Amino acid sequence: MRLTEDKSTRKNVLVVRDLWFRYPTSPDWVLREVNLTANQSEVVLVIGASGSGKTTLLRSITGIGELVYGGERKGTVVIGERSLNELSIDELRRLIQIVNQNAYTHFIEHSVHTDLYYSSIAIHGLTKGERWFRKVVSIFKLGDLLERCFFELSGGQLRRAAIAKAMLWDPLVIVLDEPLMWLDDEGLEEVREVIITLKSLGKAVVVFEHRFLSLLDLANRVYLLKNGTLFPIEHEQLKYPRKTSLATISDAGLSSDKENGENALHKEKVFRAIDIWFKYERSSDWILKEVQLDVASSGDNIVVYGRNGSGKSTLLKILAGYLAPMRGRIEKSSEFRAVYLPQNIYLFFTEDSLGKELRVICFQRRGGSKCVERGTRIMRSLGVDLDLSTSPFNLSWGQAIRTAISIALSPGDKQVLLMDEPFTGLTYADRLALAKVLAKIETPKVIALSNKEAVSLMPRARIYELRDGRLVAIKQEVYPEVFEAAEKCRELGISGVL
Numbered sequence: 001m002r003l004t005e006d007k008s009t010r011k012n013v014l015v016v017r018d019l020w021f022r023y024p025t026s027p028d029w030v031l032r033e034v035n036l037t038a039n040q041s042e043v044v045l046v047i048g049a050s051g052s053g054k055t056t057l058l059r060s061i062t063g064i065g066e067l068v069y070g071g072e073r074k075g076t077v078v079i080g081e082r083s084l085n086e087l088s089i090d091e092l093r094r095l096i097q098i099v100n101q102n103a104y105t106h107f108i109e110h111s112v113h114t115d116l117y118y119s120s121i122a123i124h125g126l127t128k129g130e131r132w133f134r135k136v137v138s139i140f141k142l143g144d145l146l147e148r149c150f151f152e153l154s155g156g157q158l159r160r161a162a163i164a165k166a167m168l169w170d171p172l173v174i175v176l177d178e179p180l181m182w183l184d185d186e187g188l189e190e191v192r193e194v195i196i197t198l199k200s201l202g203k204a205v206v207v208f209e210h211r212f213l214s215l216l217d218l219a220n221r222v223y224l225l226k227n228g229t230l231f232p233i234e235h236e237q238l239k240y241p242r243k244t245s246l247a248t249i250s251d252a253g254l255s256s257d258k259e260n261g262e263n264a265l266h267k268e269k270v271f272r273a274i275d276i277w278f279k280y281e282r283s284s285d286w287i288l289k290e291v292q293l294d295v296a297s298s299g300d301n302i303v304v305y306g307r308n309g310s311g312k313s314t315l316l317k318i319l320a321g322y323l324a325p326m327r328g329r330i331e332k333s334s335e336f337r338a339v340y341l342p343q344n345i346y347l348f349f350t351e352d353s354l355g356k357e358l359r360v361i362c363f364q365r366r367g368g369s370k371c372v373e374r375g376t377r378i379m380r381s382l383g384v385d386l387d388l389s390t391s392p393f394n395l396s397w398g399q400a401i402r403t404a405i406s407i408a409l410s411p412g413d414k415q416v417l418l419m420d421e422p423f424t425g426l427t428y429a430d431r432l433a434l435a436k437v438l439a440k441i442e443t444p445k446v447i448a449l450s451n452k453e454a455v456s457l458m459p460r461a462r463i464y465e466l467r468d469g470r471l472v473a474i475k476q477e478v479y480p481e482v483f484e485a486a487e488k489c490r491e492l493g494i495s496g497v498l
Contacts, residue, residue: 012078013172013204014038014061014096019075021060030056032228034075038173038204043195043218046208047238048225049427049494050396054208057225058177061206063092080172096173097166099159101181104150106162112153113146116161120168132168139197140164155308155450156187163194173204180211182343182424184307184450188214210427211453212238213485226493238488270333270444271295271319271416277327278314287311288318289469291328293446295416297336300444303458305474306466312448315466316340316418319446336416339408341401343420343448346393348404354379355388357407365411375410382406382437397425401434409443417445423454429495431457432486456482 019034030053038044048054059065061077063084077084079095087095100106109115116136121129137143140160150158159179166174179191195218198205209215216222216235224231276291288311295302306312317323319330320340332338341348351357355372362371376388382402386395392403401422408417422438423431435457438445449455455463456479465474489495 012037012039013080014206015076015078016061017076017078019057019060019073019077021056021065021071021073023056024070024072030228031060034060034228034230036061036206036223036230037221038206039220040172040202040204041199042220043199043205043207043215045212045215045219045222046206046225046230047210047212047222047427047494050398050425050430052225053228054225055177057230058098058175058208062096062098062175063087063089064098093171094169095171096175097169097171098175098177099162099166099179101178103158103162106165107150110149111146112142112148112150112161115150116142116146116165116168119165123168132170136164136167139201140167140194154187155183156190159183159187159191160194163198167198167203171203173206174198176205176207176209178209178425179207180209180214182308182421182450185452186307188451192218210425213428213453213481224492224494233492237492238485267296267298267300268333269294270297270336270414271338272331273315273319273328274331275328276315276318276325276330278311278318278323278325286469287314288325288466291315291469291471293319293464293471295444295446297333297414298444299442301438301458301461302444302446303455303461303463304446304448304466304471305452305455305463306448306450308450310466311469312450312466313343313420315471316420316446316448319416320418333414336414338416338418340418341404341408341420341422343424345397345400345404345422348407349392349400352391352393353389354386354392354403357392357403358388358410361407361410365413367411371411374412375406378409379403379406383433398430398434401426402437405437405441409441415443417441417443419445419447421448421450421454423449423457427489427494428482428485429487429489432483433495452477453479453482 016034016036019031020029021031022029034057046054056065059069060073065071066073107115117133120133123129124132142161142164145153145157145161153161180188183191195205207215216238222233222235224233273291273293276288277286278288279286304312304315314323318325320338349357351360358372358375362368365371382405384399384402384406392400395403408415422434426434439460456477459476459478463474463476464471
């Protein structure tokens with residue numbers, strides 16, 4: 001087994017030289033003259049805006065771009081000491097493994113034990129497979145998770161299991177695609193620990209990540225992917241660039257005064273959750289207990305913070321009317337309706353074009369052509385200046401969020417926006433841009449967030465923590481480094497078209 005590191009023989013295990021790549025449907029090269037090196041026991045961090053080519057780079061260095069997408073590649077990719085051109089699919093698996101954004105895609109069986117055990121047997125045969133299974137379970141501390149189903153795991157646990165499964169192949173290189181996506185603060189720490197373990201085992205770890213602040217100290221090298229070309233950059237270019245004061249929050253259009261939080265409590269209540277209790281049928285534990293929440297008529301911003309699995313999404317779905325509480329009740333003004341924007345924002349859309357999305361909701365709300373025109377204006381004002389024939393499923397993450405908000409507001413009636421993790425999948429600059437959009441919208445909002453970096457972007461909100469099923473008001477904490485990182489991202493061009 002190679003799950004140990006021999007520092008005396010540390011060497012390059014991934015070398016990319018003068019790499020060009022394009023897809024068969026386009027004459028334009030997505031990647032141009034890309035150079036990258038990763039050594040044993042190194043973490044290489046790749047950052048860049050949405051649409052900069054990160055996904056294409058991932059596909060190019062792993063062979064997927066040609067084998068699956070039929071693309072054209074020029075240049076050199078060497079893994080270990082072998083050229084990508086001479087490797088079969090099975091040989092590639094044994095040299096380089098990808099852990100996807102959506103960790104669920106890695107598993108076939110329901111339980112952790114069954115999936116990892118039989119995968120190990122399939123890779124190595126019975127005797128060696130059992131040894132590898134025990135080894136990986138021990139190294140990645142999965143013993144307490146083996147009898148659990150994957151849907152029962154927290155985000156961090158799920159990522160850990162997915163990385164462990166990739167390590168069954170004992171590859172030279174592990175590629176992590178947005179490993180912090182959808183993770184709470186606890187899950188982030190779990191992923192950090194796993195990356196440290198991978199380094200100690202002598203693996204080269206290539207990480208593609210928007211939320212890079214918490215990984216900078218682990219990275220040996222950082223690259224910026226911009227306009228299809230990779231540039232090495234220094235850590236200090238990203239870390240606390242200007243020591244921005246809290247005045248930056250006000251300058252950014254995110255006033256830190258207490259007007260919203262205090263005055264909202266005295267306004268007309270349009271939504272009230274009263275003594276809400278809830279649990280799922282198969283669970284013996286209450287997910288929500290004695291939850292009380294009032295939503296005011298205008299300008300009210302409420303953040304519900306909590307770890308993954310704490311019940312935030314469940315609470316939003318109860319407020320939206322998708323779930324019924326087992327005890328307690330929801331009271332709401334007849335003039336207001338709730339609109340739920342899910343964590344995976346693409347699930348909000350049902351039609352094949354932006355125009356159809358607008359027409360459907362306007363028909364449902366009896367808004368007619370004026371409704372469609374209003375929605376189009378809102379979309380343009382929020383920075384989505386696209387042809388209405390565009391498919392919502394072809395939008396970037398930030399575009400999709402802004403489009404969903406525009407469609408929700410297009411009927412012009414009174415609403416409460418219920419938003420589940422809207423900052424996920426965005427660069428720091430794009431997160432700040434979205435926070436400024438939300439600050440300008442007077443429509444009351446309840447926003448579920450799982451990490452304090454994101455909570456910091458909502459300084460005017462009333463903040464509650466959902467802990468052990470109960471909703472508790474907490475003080476706002478502001479992290480200036482989040483605003484500093486957004487500023488630096490703008491300077492470096494690490495921001496997509498939202």
